[in-house]
Amino acid sequence: MQDLYKLGFNEFFSSGLDMDSYNGFKPARVTSVNKNSYTVSNGSKEAFAEVTGKFLYNSDSSAGMPATGDWVLAQFFDDDSFAVIHEIFPRKSLLKRKTAGKKVEYQIIAANIDTAVIVQALDENYNLRRLERYLVMANECRIKPAVLLSKSDLASPEEVKLKETDIRKIVPGIKIASFSNNISGDVERISSFFEPGKTYCLLGSSGVGKTSLLNNLLNQDLFKTGEIREKDGRGKHTTTRRELIILDNGAVIIDNPGMRELGIISAETGLDETFGEISALAGNCRFNNCTHTVEKGCAVLQAIQEGTLSKERYHNYMKMQKETEFNEMSYTERRQKDKKFGKYVHWYLKHNQKK
Numbered sequence: 001m002q003d004l005y006k007l008g009f010n011e012f013f014s015s016g017l018d019m020d021s022y023n024g025f026k027p028a029r030v031t032s033v034n035k036n037s038y039t040v041s042n043g044s045k046e047a048f049a050e051v052t053g054k055f056l057y058n059s060d061s062s063a064g065m066p067a068t069g070d071w072v073l074a075q076f077f078d079d080d081s082f083a084v085i086h087e088i089f090p091r092k093s094l095l096k097r098k099t100a101g102k103k104v105e106y107q108i109i110a111a112n113i114d115t116a117v118i119v120q121a122l123d124e125n126y127n128l129r130r131l132e133r134y135l136v137m138a139n140e141c142r143i144k145p146a147v148l149l150s151k152s153d154l155a156s157p158e159e160v161k162l163k164e165t166d167i168r169k170i171v172p173g174i175k176i177a178s179f180s181n182n183i184s185g186d187v188e189r190i191s192s193f194f195e196p197g198k199t200y201c202l203l204g205s206s207g208v209g210k211t212s213l214l215n216n217l218l219n220q221d222l223f224k225t226g227e228i229r230e231k232d233g234r235g236k237h238t239t240t241r242r243e244l245i246i247l248d249n250g251a252v253i254i255d256n257p258g259m260r261e262l263g264i265i266s267a268e269t270g271l272d273e274t275f276g277e278i279s280a281l282a283g284n285c286r287f288n289n290c291t292h293t294v295e296k297g298c299a300v301l302q303a304i305q306e307g308t309l310s311k312e313r314y315h316n317y318m319k320m321q322k323e324t325e326f327n328e329m330s331y332t333e334r335r336q337k338d339k340k341f342g343k344y345v346h347w348y349l350k351h352n353q354k355k
Helices: 053-056 128-140 156-170 184-190 210-218 268-274 276-281 299-306 310-350
Strands: 026-034 039-043 047-049 069-075 082-090 094-098 105-110 115-121 144-150 175-178 199-204 243-245 252-255
Touching: 026 047, 039 082, 047 069, 053 082, 069 115, 094 128, 105 199, 115 128, 115 252, 128 156, 128 199, 128 268, 128 310, 144 268, 156 175, 175 268, 199 210, 199 299, 210 252, 268 310, 276 299, 299 310
Parallel strands: 047 082, 115 144, 115 199, 144 175, 199 252
Antiparallel strands: 026 039, 026 069, 026 243, 039 047, 069 082, 094 105, 243 252
16 A cells, blocks of 8 residues: 555555455556546556446546546456456546637646646736636536746746736735756756645646646656747647656656646636635625626725736636537537437337347
8 A cells, every 4th residue: 555655545545444345456546547547556556457348438528527636446367467446435526628629618727636737828828817717617627726837948047036926916825936047056946846646637728837846846858848939939748648647756746738728617706716705795795686787886896997907817807708608608508418319219229129
């Protein structure tokens, strides 16, 4: 069991676990996912893995399938080189977003994350409104957010400090660190950002330097990085799947492909926590069903007039609120249709089986 703790196993997962009742199955952590196949680790060795047919049949959505970071019960074969996944441990957290494109469905990013590390570069990539969107996603999933600002060598110390201050204005007390992958001292300093035994997930747009950071933290070119484009000085996106990595200090990091779209479905809690001052103002509106758009006596609109609430932050909040309401309605309707269709198939099979 000691090897499992290197992967982030703790009392949350081990409490009430009676291994004698699992017929020789062993706990393992999913380190990567590739369509319907997986790689799992028992702490000392990685193995190719698949789920059982029963598991696949009983799973009615992508959220029910193993994700990178999941703890599972697996049966190992062939000197622990192959494994069959039978069950997923109860999850401590599940980081997810809306799938890219028009389809309204959840895409699982990673499971059992302690901290979502949002990486933005201190160049054209830096964007407070995009940062707020990442914060909504993390807060909705009840995962602690933190921020890394890369490419600090492209900005003056004054500019870096100003941008850190801007972030703390919208998220007081958040952990922030700035660094450059080109400065060795910065990489050594950033390594202390990640605590032993904790699991982190790197989030950010393509080209912000997540993969280069991992290579520097591991002190080896383990992961491929793209060439730097002359046009904008950004690296081409190379990470194609989520993969779990263990640092020398015992911290666990899940790398994540750059996200071009960051849609949200149901994020009422995430919005309230990320835009706490707007939620507080809404409680002072004259009408309980205030839409914060045209109503007289709207405390939110009054705060904008008085200059205590920025228009940019307000517009981003309203945009995401409308988006999550629309996507939540579409998702609920689709799930209801799926259930009705499933009941019809069950009825049809029951009444049309050959005697």
